[in-house]
Amino acid sequence: MAAAAAAVALERLAAAFLLLAAQVACEYGMVHVVSETGGPKGKDYCILYNPQWAHLPLDLSKASLLQVRDWTTSVLCSPADLPAKGFSNQIPLVARGNCTFYEKVRLAQGSGARGLLIISKETLVPPGGNKTQYDEIGIPVALLSYKDMLDIFETFGRAVRVALYAPKEPMLDYNMVIIFIMAVGTVALGGYWAGSRDVRKRYMKHKRDDGPEKHEDEAVDVTPVMICVFVVMCCSMLVLLYHFYDQLVYVIIGIFCLASSTGLYSCLSPLLQRLPFCRCRVPDNSLPYFHKRPQVRTLLLALLCVAVSVVWGVFRNEDQWAWILQDALGIAFCLYTLKTIRLPTFKACTLLLLVLFVYDVFFVFITPFLTKSGSSIMVEVATGPSDSATHEKLPMVLKVPRLNASPLALCDRPFSLLGFGDILVPGLLVAYCHRFDIQVQSSRVYFVACTIAYGIGLLVTFMALALMQRGQPALLYLVPCTLVTSCALALWRRELGMFWTGSGFVDLPQSPWAPASADGPQPQADSDAAPSQQPPGQEAAPSPSPAEQPPEPSAPEESGAGAPHQDPESPAGLAPGPSA
Template identity: 55%
Template sequence: MWCLSLQVLGKHGVARFSDLGASRGKDYCINISSSWTLSPLQHPNTSTVEVYDLTQSVLCSDSDVPDAGFIGRIAMVTGGNCTFYEKVHLAENNGAKGLLIFTIEDLIFPNGNTSQYEEITIPLALLSYADLLDIRTHFGDRKQVALYSPDEPDVYFSVVVIFILAVGTVVGGGYWAGVREHEKRLQGEECKTEEMSPKIISLLVASCCVWLVLLYFFYDHMVYFFIVVFCLVSPVGLYKCLWPVVCRIPVGMCRVPENMVPCLKMRPDLRMVLLAVLCASVSIIWGVFRNDNRWAWVLQDILGMAFCMYLLKLFRMPSLRACTLLLGGLLFYDVFFVFITPYFTKSGESIMAEVAGGPSVSSTQEKIPMVLKVPSLNFTAVFCSWPFLLLGLGDILLPGLLVAYCHRFDVLVQAPRVYFMASVLGYSVGLVLSFVFVLLMKSAQPALLYLVPCTLLFSLPVALWRSELKLYWNGGRFL
């Protein structure tokens, strides 16, 4: 659930600062917009321009302009008090060759009037306030800058990476579910599941709608609830995924001494305690540094993948009929909130995309953590706040329930994992289709629209071929 989208805060470029006349400098990330600027040169080997540091001013009126103007120089000013257009208009009228605006907020260009865009003939770029402090530290009063924009595709390996992560999670969770089913049957344990009625499924879909609408209207408050929930439940999934590996390590098998600590009264193995501390530490570190786009996304993806795999092992769908009803209902939910809601929102953006990436009107920089996120892995990603490719955990977990059901059904009919492999192939094809449509349409897509039909349609022919369609559809008490 959520949606598959490319979260773009603008086109990123590079500002190479150096002391006036010096050859060596330092690169900083800038946010540029073709609507506001002429395209900067493509390579750093271009002539540099002297900088006029006016960062003590916001450049909103003629009184802020120096007496001699900015003739032949790039002006540096602070954001605020007036529109970007007013700032760049003043700079251009007073001879500036470009304008750099430092801002404390995210490097996002606002909407503006098209006719105003066409009037601007000098480059305009945004830099972070943290970079301003760094520039003041490293360079003297007289400095120069070269602006350029590497000619790179929007998406390099990020699509491949998120594909591997998503499919790997589905394969891992589905395989784990089948192995657990096989072990239970070998041990003679009865595998009970309750049939999911249409009423229960309708309630699940309705609850998803309610939560999403609450998030949309009360995002600044609800987002913290989801962050806390993610921090509490994700380390459980990580622990459950790592324990089967750790338990095979013949180290730390001694039990903790007798104690009165509530969670240690049962005297668990030392390795269990250490693993629990490790998993909790990963969650805490992510919680503290979650907004550091340079590396926090790695921890978020690890926690999210582990939690999804654990849930796929834990939850047991009773039949293909239940899977179809659940996935069909949530497919409709996904499509409605991505394709239909833009007609009802003031911004014209879908509710799903707004919630997944954070509403533009939100006063907080927080993002919902229930997504896999991978940055655009290109040159500027080394030091920029990258645009992210987002895939909701629901788009892994929900089709993954069908994949897990298929592997358990393989165990039931003693098939050589044919249902499992067919469903994984279907999920992979559906994910590729969703990526293709994201890149072609340049907009968020309801991933379940592609994942659900493909996963179902790839597994059903196997049941027909093996003459097991009725058993596959009903499942019943066997699963």
């Protein structure tokens, strides 16, 4: 009795192993379609096949171009479903259902078919079998989506020939270079802009209230409590999206449209303010916002930014070009966030990065063991669930289409993605490093080192993606690279105490003028930087000169001239005096 039970258990285990092997062996391939009548140029479509039935050639030139037989009115589950003359030297199209893949392909092979395409109206699944069945079958069998079949007949007509092949997937796609440039450029530009703008603003307190375009957005200092609340919100939103994706995805799309249009305006407004023409203002009025008579060009810019966001929202699923708008809006959103959110200390930077490091790793690598489907919550939400009824994608990513022709690009992941969090989280540390550079007058050594460390971490992420062939938590590589580099540099320069506490950034209301005077009387713990900054501070405190004090009624452009030693630190073309 025990022996029989053991045999049954072994049989079930073997069946489960064979099923798993069939799923692992399943691969994406391509079917190249041409018209027999010499119509439009050939086109590739996605197929899902199992190489254990029969291998497909790697090159299209080595694949046989065979006639297609439309037999989709039949499920091909019994000899009665076969045509009278069989499928001699053809590839039949049959409907999915009512019997196993083995029964279908065995009948097709017995009637002379050279391959079998099973049309599926549902999600494509691996055409599996067992080892005995694999050995018996010598023709390829693959699944083709019903939508692709309709497109084939609409484009090429009913008389078509097809060739089945499966080109080898490249280790890395060339689009990774574009993503790398966008990500590193956004982190560098956003960190530079945020750091320079923040330091400049600390020493230019007195500005004329001359309309809404003269106001700068106040930066928000992140506290430990805010970090904890933010992480809890991220976890909750991710879990909710996993379970209610089709309902919440439109909320995220709406938030992205609003935030990205605001970010785009924030990035373009400083450039607009530098233009010397078209400075006319709206007439006098009593409206809530317009009573300050903003410039007409700022209103037109706001309308333009909203229009760009609306155009993306309407055409977001146009894969040919909508990704360009999404990336542009996403970069603007990231720059705006880096300018607005500020980490006041390296301690806060470390806390934020380490907590999100754990968050990223958990939701990518640990959640597959907790979900019924065995899928990663992070990857499932970022790429969109396969069973989603809306087929919408979350817009909170940079996306670039794959540049090489491959089954993976055609079938499963036509775009390479990088989440905004993988830019913003290290970018906040880069911005902190730049502000600290200006404070200790270190020629941007922290900023450059942290930016290079981010680029190296991103390259390591791409290498891990190529080696593991699965979604990677980018913060797993970015956080150690940026944190360790920044900390090691501060330790080497003997400035770790100041760098950790951020004591050089404490605002002193009694000394609002020159940077040196504001920094001189800092806490005693910052003795490393005090000798170089104390003398100027002592001279400026008793009798600040008129050139050092920003005059009360001066315009933002003129205030910048009042502190000429700060001009080299202002971001070129991005952060003039005003920033709407």
